[in-house]
Amino acid sequence: MTSTLLNAITAASRNEPDSGIISAVNHGIGRADIIPVWSGECNMPTPEAFCRPAIESLLRGETFYTWQRGIPPLREALARYHTRHYGRPFDAENFFVTSGGMQAIQTIVQMIAGAGDEIVLPTPAWPNYAGHMRLSGARPVEVLLDFANGRWHLDLDKLFAAISPLSKAIVLNSPSNPLGWTASLDDLKAIRDECRKRGLWIIGDEVYARFYYGGTGETRAPSFLDICDTEEQMLLANTFSKNWAMTGWRVGWLQAPKALASAIERIIQYNSSGTAAFLQQGCTVALDAGEDFVAGQVAKARSNRDLVAASLREHPQIRFELPKGAFYMFFALDGMRDSLATTLRIIDEAGVGFAPGGTFGPGGEGFLRMCYLRDPKRLEEAMHRFGKWLKTSKPS
Amino acid sequence: MTSTLLNAITAASRNEPDSGIISAVNHGIGRADIIPVWSGECNMPTPEAFCRPAIESLLRGETFYTWQRGIPPLREALARYHTRHYGRPFDAENFFVTSGGMQAIQTIVQMIAGAGDEIVLPTPAWPNYAGHMRLSGARPVEVLLDFANGRWHLDLDKLFAAISPLSKAIVLNSPSNPLGWTASLDDLKAIRDECRKRGLWIIGDEVYARFYYGGTGETRAPSFLDICDTEEQMLLANTFSKNWAMTGWRVGWLQAPKALASAIERIIQYNSSGTAAFLQQGCTVALDAGEDFVAGQVAKARSNRDLVAASLREHPQIRFELPKGAFYMFFALDGMRDSLATTLRIIDEAGVGFAPGGTFGPGGEGFLRMCYLRDPKRLEEAMHRFGKWLKTSKPS
Numbered sequence: 001m002t003s004t005l006l007n008a009i010t011a012a013s014r015n016e017p018d019s020g021i022i023s024a025v026n027h028g029i030g031r032a033d034i035i036p037v038w039s040g041e042c043n044m045p046t047p048e049a050f051c052r053p054a055i056e057s058l059l060r061g062e063t064f065y066t067w068q069r070g071i072p073p074l075r076e077a078l079a080r081y082h083t084r085h086y087g088r089p090f091d092a093e094n095f096f097v098t099s100g101g102m103q104a105i106q107t108i109v110q111m112i113a114g115a116g117d118e119i120v121l122p123t124p125a126w127p128n129y130a131g132h133m134r135l136s137g138a139r140p141v142e143v144l145l146d147f148a149n150g151r152w153h154l155d156l157d158k159l160f161a162a163i164s165p166l167s168k169a170i171v172l173n174s175p176s177n178p179l180g181w182t183a184s185l186d187d188l189k190a191i192r193d194e195c196r197k198r199g200l201w202i203i204g205d206e207v208y209a210r211f212y213y214g215g216t217g218e219t220r221a222p223s224f225l226d227i228c229d230t231e232e233q234m235l236l237a238n239t240f241s242k243n244w245a246m247t248g249w250r251v252g253w254l255q256a257p258k259a260l261a262s263a264i265e266r267i268i269q270y271n272s273s274g275t276a277a278f279l280q281q282g283c284t285v286a287l288d289a290g291e292d293f294v295a296g297q298v299a300k301a302r303s304n305r306d307l308v309a310a311s312l313r314e315h316p317q318i319r320f321e322l323p324k325g326a327f328y329m330f331f332a333l334d335g336m337r338d339s340l341a342t343t344l345r346i347i348d349e350a351g352v353g354f355a356p357g358g359t360f361g362p363g364g365e366g367f368l369r370m371c372y373l374r375d376p377k378r379l380e381e382a383m384h385r386f387g388k389w390l391k392t393s394k395p396s
Numbered sequence: 397m398t399s400t401l402l403n404a405i406t407a408a409s410r411n412e413p414d415s416g417i418i419s420a421v422n423h424g425i426g427r428a429d430i431i432p433v434w435s436g437e438c439n440m441p442t443p444e445a446f447c448r449p450a451i452e453s454l455l456r457g458e459t460f461y462t463w464q465r466g467i468p469p470l471r472e473a474l475a476r477y478h479t480r481h482y483g484r485p486f487d488a489e490n491f492f493v494t495s496g497g498m499q500a501i502q503t504i505v506q507m508i509a510g511a512g513d514e515i516v517l518p519t520p521a522w523p524n525y526a527g528h529m530r531l532s533g534a535r536p537v538e539v540l541l542d543f544a545n546g547r548w549h550l551d552l553d554k555l556f557a558a559i560s561p562l563s564k565a566i567v568l569n570s571p572s573n574p575l576g577w578t579a580s581l582d583d584l585k586a587i588r589d590e591c592r593k594r595g596l597w598i599i600g601d602e603v604y605a606r607f608y609y610g611g612t613g614e615t616r617a618p619s620f621l622d623i624c625d626t627e628e629q630m631l632l633a634n635t636f637s638k639n640w641a642m643t644g645w646r647v648g649w650l651q652a653p654k655a656l657a658s659a660i661e662r663i664i665q666y667n668s669s670g671t672a673a674f675l676q677q678g679c680t681v682a683l684d685a686g687e688d689f690v691a692g693q694v695a696k697a698r699s700n701r702d703l704v705a706a707s708l709r710e711h712p713q714i715r716f717e718l719p720k721g722a723f724y725m726f727f728a729l730d731g732m733r734d735s736l737a738t739t740l741r742i743i744d745e746a747g748v749g750f751a752p753g754g755t756f757g758p759g760g761e762g763f764l765r766m767c768y769l770r771d772p773k774r775l776e777e778a779m780h781r782f783g784k785w786l787k788t789s790k791p792s
Contacts, residue, residue: 045457061441
């Protein structure tokens with residue numbers, strides 16, 4: 001019966017591999033003394049200041065269907081937030097609220113790519129991109145970043161050579177999960193120019209824009225918004241999850257040309273039928289009153305990054321580039337051939353929960369990912385345990 | 397630029413019509429004295445008893461990523477709820493929490509149908525079925541219910557004749573939105589037998605199961621669960637929206653054979669990446685402690701149905717069947733050729749917000765839909781206004 005049922009679903013649904021992150025979580029969750037660094041989330045719950053407006057809204061009875069594009073106050077707060085950080089006017093009408101950053105990506109892919117279409121994607125990358133594309137019938141064309149001499153490098157010629165007549169878009173996640181690699185303004189310009197020339201969509205995932213370890217006074221990474229017009233052929237996915245410690249809220253946004261507003265509204269209607277209005281009230285306050293919180297998170301991430309890097313540098317079998325952005329360490333472990341098996345063993349044998357590099361697509365095998373936006377004391381303990389394990393164990 | 401951008405999205409995204417319900421809402425929302433009966437929701441906010449557990453969870457800091465299948469207490473509460481109403485044991489492992497009933501349907505369609513596949517669907521139906529299928533690349537094959545002598549009739553021979561080698565499933569929404577038509581146990585058995593014979597998925601949307609105006613002691617409509625095994629080729633979509641006045645929460649569930657658990661988990665990961673755990677705490681209490689509330693809602697719907705029916709019967713140009721289930725009146729208005737134009741005019745000229753029948757697919761033009769799970773005093777006023785309009789106006 002099981003095989004009959006599995007044969008009755010689509011090949012894409014049946015054959016898609018499980019996320020290695022979920023496999024690690026499912027293996028380790030609930031253990032008494034595990035230190036989890038597998039997921040991309042900080043260890044602090046959402047600040048009460050962002051919860052209170054949601055609670056008040058709920059108790060006011062704002063529990064009905066709402067605007068498919070998002071409540072007007074949140075769309076206006078998004079415009080204000082962008083004006084503050086990108087130094088020019090933004091219009092609320094370019095913002096569409098989604099049920100998480102993942103749903104923003106889903107909406108984008110559903111809108112621009114059908115069965116057989118291709119989307120060019122640098123990897124290693126968050127597995128949900130390629131996974132979602134495959135499930136939608138689109139084909140991710142993965143272009144490997146090179147890791148050589150301890151540095152990640154995106155070869156733009158190689159990226160552009162992957163474009164075919166079936167291509168609809170280039171997706172760029174910068175700062176990158178899992179790499180921490182961050183595109184320069186020149187990289188972004190080259191991608192923009194190529195997309196313009198070839199009539200492709202620019203898809204930007206700048207979810208980690210604020211987690212950028214640049215020079216003094218730099219509060220965000222270089223962005224497509226520095227060099228593109230909001231009305232051009234560009235779609236940006238974003239989320240409240242990372243900046244404001246709201247991973248569990250499942251609220252994000254999509255920034256798009258106004259000409260697509262009706263198409264986006266229809267897709268949202270057919271995906272989620274909108275996002276809870278009362279949650280959006282909390283997100284509005286996070287945008288308007290959350291700057292100190294974000295600054296504190298970024299400072300914590302930066303000092304944790306340095307703590308973890310110093311510890312990893314003690315092991316000659318480990319190689320990595322110090323991340324310029326995001327909050328992950330993605331490190332190669334010499335001799336490791338099966339990152340998932342190794343991850344599960346480290347959970348069992350050392351009580352530390354990494355994510356396996358192999359799940360981040362071609363080029364990711366041989367690496368492990370850890371999220372370092374965690375409590376520094378626990379991170380120290382995790383590095384201590386992992387260091388001990390490295391001394392007595394061989395990776396699988 | 398606008399046309400360039402629209403040409404760069406898929407034809408399915410570009411050409412999909414706007415939902416006529418959304419068009420009506422967008423036309424009328426925010427007007428001072430409109431009586432809205434356009435959406436499928438009651439006029440009462442979510443009871444505080446269901447909000448409190450969500451608030452407490454939020455303040456406890458349950459704001460992290462959570463189980464993609466839903467939190468275990470909610471899945472167990474779903475099993476208890478089904479055991480109570482369907483008179484046999486159910487297993488929590490057959491339930492998967494989604495971000496609304498719509499996302500349950502999306503997950504089903506993504507899992508079983510790819511580009512070019514067909515899904516057989518009786519109409520008039522909630523427009524989101526066909527809309528979502530078209531966006532996903534699947535083809536809805538719509539089979540008209542007949543409205544003759546004031547009764548809706550599903551011709552099973554016609555339904556089964558629509559099955560082709562490309563068919564993957566039959567979708568049945570019973571009780572039906574917008575018709576109120578409710579399948580008999582014999583209808584369900586015939587559909588089950590045909591699906592079994594042809595190797596098709598049974599897709600059941602029993603969202604309105606509790607809103608059933610049967611005999612004394614009947615607390616739900618006939619269900620596929622009366623005649624099918626949970627491990628057979630059947631997928632059921634459901635939601636917290638209707639029974640517990642939680643439309644704005646966007647939480648639903650999917651009931652599926654256990655063999656599909658991993659596939660469903662992956663699709664949820666790539667759609668929404670899960671549903672807020674703190675919202676699920678409220679839903680758990682709604683299931684366990686919401687029976688009196690549901691009974692009150694159903695009693696209100698039944699008496700409102702009779703109130704509206706009595707009023708509509710005063711107009712000879714109106715024809716309808718007294719609904720057996722759900723909470724909509726779907727009535728034909730003689731002489732109406734454009735239900736959307738008429739809907740917008742009634743908003744402007746009478747201050748009553750219906751939904752246009754044409755948006756519910758083939759067979760829906762010539763009808764208007766109203767939701768009667770509203771305040772009875774306002775419903776009376778709406779019927780009074782509409783009656784006056786009918787005496788002085790001709791429909792478009």
